[in-house]
Amino acid sequence: MLTSIKAHLALLLLLSHDHCVDAQCTVPTGLDTLDTLRPGTLAQVEAMRANVPFLWLPYAFPFINEIIKPETPIRFRIGQIHGSTVYNAVARYHLTALDIWGRNMFRICQPTTAQEELDYKLHEVITAAYTFYYSGISIMDTVEDIIKPIFSEVVGLNPDLLMLDPPDQSTPWGIAKMVADDMTESLKADGWNADGKLTAKHNPLPFSDFSFVGANGASYEPYDIDTTPRTKDHWPWAPLMDSDGMGHFSKQQHVTPFIGFTGRLYGMNRSHYESFTSPPPQYDYEAETKVVLERTRKMASNDTQKALLEYFDSKYTSILPLQIDYSIGAKDSEFEFWYADMVLVNTMFDALLLVWKEKVRHNAVRPTTVVHELLGDKLVDTYAGPLMQAQFIPATEWQPFIRAMPHAEYPSGSACICTAYKETMVLLNEGEDDIGLENPLTHTVPGKMMLRCQVCLYLESHSDNVYDSVLFYFFSSGSKITLALFVCRYSAGSSRTEPGVTPKEDIVFKFTKWSQIEKECGMSRLYGGMHFDASVTAGHELCTGFISPVVELGMLLKKGDPKGAMAVFEDERIIVSPFVKPRIVARLDPINLGYYPDWGPGGSTCLNDGKMPGYMRIMETYTDPSLAACCERWFSWDKHTCNGNGAIGSSEWYVDWILEKCVKDCYDSSDADCGGFAKSWDGMLERWFSWDKHTCNGNGAIGSSEWYVDWKLEKCVKDCDDSSDADCGGFAKSWDERYGSSQDACCDQISSYTTRDKCTVDK
Numbered sequence: 001m002l003t004s005i006k007a008h009l010a011l012l013l014l015l016s017h018d019h020c021v022d023a024q025c026t027v028p029t030g031l032d033t034l035d036t037l038r039p040g041t042l043a044q045v046e047a048m049r050a051n052v053p054f055l056w057l058p059y060a061f062p063f064i065n066e067i068i069k070p071e072t073p074i075r076f077r078i079g080q081i082h083g084s085t086v087y088n089a090v091a092r093y094h095l096t097a098l099d100i101w102g103r104n105m106f107r108i109c110q111p112t113t114a115q116e117e118l119d120y121k122l123h124e125v126i127t128a129a130y131t132f133y134y135s136g137i138s139i140m141d142t143v144e145d146i147i148k149p150i151f152s153e154v155v156g157l158n159p160d161l162l163m164l165d166p167p168d169q170s171t172p173w174g175i176a177k178m179v180a181d182d183m184t185e186s187l188k189a190d191g192w193n194a195d196g197k198l199t200a201k202h203n204p205l206p207f208s209d210f211s212f213v214g215a216n217g218a219s220y221e222p223y224d225i226d227t228t229p230r231t232k233d234h235w236p237w238a239p240l241m242d243s244d245g246m247g248h249f250s251k252q253q254h255v256t257p258f259i260g261f262t263g264r265l266y267g268m269n270r271s272h273y274e275s276f277t278s279p280p281p282q283y284d285y286e287a288e289t290k291v292v293l294e295r296t297r298k299m300a301s302n303d304t305q306k307a308l309l310e311y312f313d314s315k316y317t318s319i320l321p322l323q324i325d326y327s328i329g330a331k332d333s334e335f336e337f338w339y340a341d342m343v344l345v346n347t348m349f350d351a352l353l354l355v356w357k358e359k360v361r362h363n364a365v366r367p368t369t370v371v372h373e374l375l376g377d378k379l380v381d382t383y384a385g386p387l388m389q390a391q392f393i394p395a396t397e398w399q400p401f402i403r404a405m406p407h408a409e410y411p412s413g414s415a416c417i418c419t420a421y422k423e424t425m426v427l428l429n430e431g432e433d434d435i436g437l438e439n440p441l442t443h444t445v446p447g448k449m450m451l452r453c454q455v456c457l458y459l460e461s462h463s464d465n466v467y468d469s470v471l472f473y474f475f476s477s478g479s480k481i482t483l484a485l486f487v488c489r490y491s492a493g494s495s496r497t498e499p500g501v502t503p504k505e506d507i508v509f510k511f512t513k514w515s516q517i518e519k520e521c522g523m524s525r526l527y528g529g530m531h532f533d534a535s536v537t538a539g540h541e542l543c544t545g546f547i548s549p550v551v552e553l554g555m556l557l558k559k560g561d562p563k564g565a566m567a568v569f570e571d572e573r574i575i576v577s578p579f580v581k582p583r584i585v586a587r588l589d590p591i592n593l594g595y596y597p598d599w600g601p602g603g604s605t606c607l608n609d610g611k612m613p614g615y616m617r618i619m620e621t622y623t624d625p626s627l628a629a630c631c632e633r634w635f636s637w638d639k640h641t642c643n644g645n646g647a648i649g650s651s652e653w654y655v656d657w658i659l660e661k662c663v664k665d666c667y668d669s670s671d672a673d674c675g676g677f678a679k680s681w682d683g684m685l686e687r688w689f690s691w692d693k694h695t696c697n698g699n700g701a702i703g704s705s706e707w708y709v710d711w712k713l714e715k716c717v718k719d720c721d722d723s724s725d726a727d728c729g730g731f732a733k734s735w736d737e738r739y740g741s742s743q744d745a746c747c748d749q750i751s752s753y754t755t756r757d758k759c760t761v762d763k
Contacts, residue, residue, distance in 0.1 A: 025109035026092075028123040030171030037158055044156035045126065053328045054337065055125045056132040058154050059147040060324070063136050066143040068314045071255045072405060072413065073352060074207065075316055077192060080266065080349040081183055082135050084566075087342035088179040089131040090335050091557075093124045097335070098557045099179075100266070100342065101186075102565030106169045106178075123172060128334050129155060130176035134162050138180050182569075189572040191262035207256055214262070214576030221579075223257035226363055235285060235365040237408040252406035260357025261577045266346040266566040267550030270575060273350070278358045278411045278542050280582050281534045285370050288532045290711045292367045296383035296529040299401060300390040303503035305527040307490040309401055310497065311509070312414065312524040315348070319421050319517060326425070326435065343554035344424050346566055347547035351420035355413045358542060361582050364410035367529055372396045381737065383529070386498050401528035402497060412531050415539025418521035420547045422514040427551045433513050594623030597634035605642045606630035661733075703731050706738040707746035716746035716760050726761055 034041040049055055067075050084100045091097040092108050099105060108124075111117040133151045137144040151157055167174035167181075187194065196204025198212065209222040226236035239252035265273055299305045312318050323344060327337040371380075375395030382398055384391040407413075426433055490509070495502035511517050522536045556564025595606040606627055624630035631642035652665050654675070663675025703720035710717045710729045717729020719738060732738060739745040747759035 026106045026170050027109050028120065028170055030168070030173070031119060031123060031126075033161070033171070034126075034158065037161075038156070041156050041158075042122070045122070048155055049125065054324075054334065055129040055155060057324075059133065059150040061321075062146045062150065063132075063143055064316050064321070066140055066146065067316050069142075072407075073256045073259055073356065075314070076345075076349050076352045076417075077194075078139050079316065079320070080345045081139055081187065082132075083338070083341045083345035084266075085135040085180050085183045086128055086131045087338040088183070089127050089175050090124060090338045092175065093120070093127075094335050094558075096558070096560030097339070098560055098562060098564065100346075100557065100566040101569040102557065102562035103569070104560070104562075106175070124334050126157065127172035127175050128338065129157060130162065130172045131179060133157075133159065134173075134176045135180040135183070138184060186567075186569055189574055190264040191574045192256070192259060209256075209258055212258075212262055212574065212576060215573035216575050218576040218578045220258055220261045220576050223254050223360060225254075230365075233280070233282070235283070235370065237363050237365050238369045239406070240366065240368055240404055242403070242406070254360070254408065255406045256356070257360045257407075260353050260355075260360060261579060262574055263353045263356075264567060264574075265350055265353065267553045268350060269549075270577060272549060273354060274577050276354055276542060276546050277580075277582075278362065278538045280362060281364060281410045281532070281538065283364075283532060283534065285374060289367070289371055289374055291533065292371065292529050293380050293382040293395075293398065294711070295526060296398075296401065297381055297390045299527045299529075300383040300388075302527075304507055305524075306401065306495060306498070306502055307507045308509070308520060308524045309528045310495060311490065312418075312521045313402055315414070315417060315421075315521075319418065319521065320344075322511070322517065323425070339554070339558060340428055343428060343551055344421065346554075347420050347424045347550045348417050350550060351417045351543050351547060352413065354546060355411060355416040355539060355542060356407070357577065358411055359408040359413070361580065362410050363408050364535070366404045366409045367532060368398070368400060368404050371398050387501060398529075400530045402530070404530050409531060410535045410538060411542050412522065412525050412535040412539035414525050415522035415536045416543040418518045419540045419543040421521075422518035423544070423547055424551060425514045427548065433515050435512055435514065594625055595627050595630035596622050596624075597630060604635060604638060605644060606634065703728075704738065706732070706740050707743055708732045708736040708738045709746060709749050713761070714750055715758075716743060716750065729761070 031042060034045075045055065048058075052058060054060075067078050070078070088099040091099050092106055095110070108120070111120040129151075133147065136147065148159060152159055161171070161173040162177055164173065164177075167177040169175060169178060193199060193208060193210055194206055196206045196208050198210040199205060199208045211219075211221055213219045225239065228236065230236065237254065239254070242250050242252055299309075323341060324337075327340065330336075332340070372395060377394045377396055379392045380395045380398065381392050382390060383401065384393050385397075385399065429436075490503060490507040492503055492505050493500045509520075511520075518540070522540055525531045525536055526533060550566070553564040553566060557566075558564075595608045596612040598605055598607045606624070608627070612622065624633060627643060635642035653662050654665055655662055661675075664671070664673045666674040703718070706719050707716050708719055708729070709715075713729070715729075716739075718725070718727045719732040719736075720728040721730055722728045737749075739749075743760065744756075747756050750759065
């Protein structure tokens with residue numbers, strides 16, 4: 001395989017001498033071969049094209065179902081290889097586009113007649129279909145038995161043509177084989193140790209950790225589990241126990257800890273990459289533990305949160321199918337789809353490396369370990385496990401809703417990657433955050449759609465619910481297919497964690513903005529108890545502004561400028577980013593460091609009270625000498641409000657997600673419903689608290705006077721708001737357990753924290 005690549009390399013380089021359209025192009029051939037080998041092939045392919053927007057779509061989701069089986073970093077590596085490879089194939093049909101290495105290789109001659117135009121388009125879509133298939137089975141040999149029957153029987157293409165050697169660069173299968181083998185050659189020095197040979201010559205373990213000195217002189221040392229005692233400022237990651245549910249147990253190892261330091265970057269330089277870091281989280285683990293247990297207690301009876309948890313758990317069954325959805329709705333051509341996909345898989349790949357670098361640097365513990373070790377066998381009211389809702393259970397038996405992944409907790413990889421996804425899609429769509437697709441879109445097709453039915457039946461019997469959870473849906477209506485764009489239908493009983501029971505009825509998610517997808521993706525990691533709050537915030541902040549160089553280079557490639565090369569094909573060096581130990585800053589007493597932006601609940605101004613969050617102290621870039629300067633920098637969209645110039649707000653209702661209540665957009669001490677001015681991103685919402693509209697609307701504002709636990713104070717208080725009664729703790733939230741008039745019953749809940757004589761505020 002590699003011999004044939006090297007034999008062609010000299011010719012390829014000659015053909016990539018500049019970024020002009022090649023005078024020497026390749027005349028496409030091979031369509032007659034398909035019909036000769038199997039009469040009627042082109043007719044079947046044309047019928048298939050009428051049923052699906054892209055010829056490879058029938059076997060895309062079974063392929064996705066295989067991608068999600070490896071650990072998270074390996075999935076993104078597969079996606080980057082696969083998307084870049086298919087792009088390299090279809091770039092040959094574009095007037096100017098270069099491959100990801102910035103090379104102009106074997107460009108297919110443009111058509112000059114109407115018939116040539118039809119054949120040209122057919123040649124391109126068949127090339128994409130062959131490349132998708134061959135690249136997929138080259139990366140993951142387990143996928144061949146699954147997608148080969150669809151490729152051969154449903155789509156109607158002959159996989160045996162890929163075995164012809166040497167590959168004919170004028171045929172779809174020849175192009176597919178050449179670009180896929182070309183990509184395989186480039187991966188020998190990508191810093192992932194995919195064959196394990198950087199660790200051992202004999203019986204190597206793929207993707208195992210290794211020692212290495214980079215070509216730039218920086219060194220990487222293998223990750224070691226930190227067994228030093230925890231401190232109030234740092235609690236190191238500890239491996240959890242994994243089980244397959246079939247009697248096999250294993251202790252986690254930190255998956256691919258090296259990739260953030262040794263992995264090859266695509267589309268950005270090292271200095272840009274290394275300039276993005278996250279500050280230490282400065283967790284108060286006792287407080288964080290209470291939040292996690294309470295949040296998962298509420299999640300236990302919330303089917304929507306469970307559905308979002310499972311949906312966003314794998315980005316390959318959520319946000320990447322969204323890109324397919326978008327391209328279908330936008331009626332993208334084959335090239336337009338794979339160009340966007342190439343840019344997207346490379347931005348998310350680089351974001352993965354970045355967040356992995358930060359995870360290893362901070363090496364923060366998972367909530368599971370904290371709950372177990374801090375609370376031990378104490379009974380806690382929280383999520384009790386699949387199908388068990390919320391109950392009082394020993395803290396040592398608590399687990400998140402889905403598996404805690406085998407890598408450090410902070411910052412959140414999902415939050416970082418979903419921010420990279422959002423920013424990529426916005427940049428590719430001229431800065432528009434609105435998805436802006438007409439919904440639903442109807443695609444008219446001839447006949448009774450028997451081919452479509454074959455595809456659906458195959459997928460339903462082989463996809464392990466993935467087809468039901470991705471966003472691409474076909475709904476049959478006579479001779480039409482309706483594509484439900486950006487509508488995720490999570491069918492009743494389709495949960496992987498609680499099959500047959502959750503959700504109780506179909507749940508439909510609708511997405512209208514890329515930023516909405518970003519937010520829901522990050523929040524889903526909190527619902528299930530896999531992260532602490534600061535981790536998700538840090539993940540979003542880490543990747544904000546990070547991926548723009550990749551998008552810019554992608555645009556240059558499309559224009560035919562070799563300066564847009566994502567990497568250098570011939571460069572076999574591994575460059576190492578040095579490990580920089582995070583600077584732990586102790587919690588400080590309030591001091592005056594200048595004006596800082598107040599992004600807390602109700603905040604829309606700058607403060608100078610010395611109480612800025614820890615990460616602002618560490619970064620030292622958030623303060624300004626005056627209120628006006630701070631407002632200009634951080635609240636430029638609403639400087640009037642920030643400077644306190646008598647803004648009155650709109651009085652519309654919005655959700656304060658910290659309080660989890662509906663409040664009004666106003667500042668008026670005489671109006672108890674005022675929650676401060678809404679931010680620009682706060683929607684004016686009316687539908688988020690249907691399960692507790694009474695509390696949300698503030699009806700019955702006298703309270704019940706029943707006792708409940710204020711977990712921040714760790715004291716029992718009453719459900720009332722009366723300044724003359726020292727026991728009043730404000731109105732109880734809907735999730736606060738109330739203990740009637742029995743003070744003793746409430747005090748029993750916090751007996752491990754305090755003595756009974758100090759149980760209430762007035763004692």
